[in-house]
Amino acid sequence: MKVCIDPGHGGTDPGASGKDPFVLNEKDVNLSICLFLKKELEAKGHTVFLTRDKDIAVSLSDRAEFANQKNADIFISVHCNSFANNTAEGIETWIFSGSKSGKKLAEPVQKSLVATFSNHKDRGIKEANFQVLRETQMPAILVECEFISNPTQLKFLSDKENHEKIAKAITLGI
Numbered sequence: 142m143k144v145c146i147d148p149g150h151g152g153t154d155p156g157a158s159g160k161d162p163f164v165l166n167e168k169d170v171n172l173s174i175c176l177f178l179k180k181e182l183e184a185k186g187h188t189v190f191l192t193r194d195k196d197i198a199v200s201l202s203d204r205a206e207f208a209n210q211k212n213a214d215i216f217i218s219v220h221c222n223s224f225a226n227n228t229a230e231g232i233e234t235w236i237f238s239g240s241k242s243g244k245k246l247a248e249p250v251q252k253s254l255v256a257t258f259s260n261h262k263d264r265g266i267k268e269a270n271f272q273v274l275r276e277t278q279m280p281a282i283l284v285e286c287e288f289i290s291n292p293t294q295l296k297f298l299s300d301k302e303n304h305e306k307i308a309k310a311i312t313l314g315i
């Protein structure tokens with residue numbers, strides 16, 4: 142299968158920034174998870190395309206267009222969540238509103254993530270009109286791994302071992 146992996150944000154766009162108990166930018170966590178994800182998927186024989194493999198800014202339309210040009214079978218965007226209330230936590234997966242193929246992909250991925258991280262809150266599958274989900278022509282999901290705004294989860298997201306575990310869980314779901 143051809144998989145397009147999309148590490149959210151990058152370059153001049155840091156995404157959400159965790160500030161407590163230390164500074165951590167979402168863009169760096171997303172990229173690290175996606176590099177592990179590439180490795181895991183390739184080990185399973187999949188062909189992987191990354192919308193970025195370094196710390197650069199890529200527009201949302203370019204990310205979707207890249208996946209379409211590569212004729213990817215599925216599209217996985219990886220993000221970390223953030224909220225004003227720093228107690229918000231959990232893992233959720235987004236699909237384009239009403240997308241049946243997106244849901245079919247999101248369900249096993251979300252299930253695998255919350256099975257791997259059973260002490261994390263399962264926030265379920267949510268629907269939105271996100272540009273990368275709307276403009277991609279293949280089944281597409283956007284995974285929000287945890288809340289970088291939550292001090293406990295920021296520590297979780299700073300740990301490379303967890304990036305690898307997240308990558309393995311997503312791969313298992315796929």
Ligand SMILES: [Zn+2]
Nearest residue numbers: 149156220221
């Ligand atoms: Zn993001």
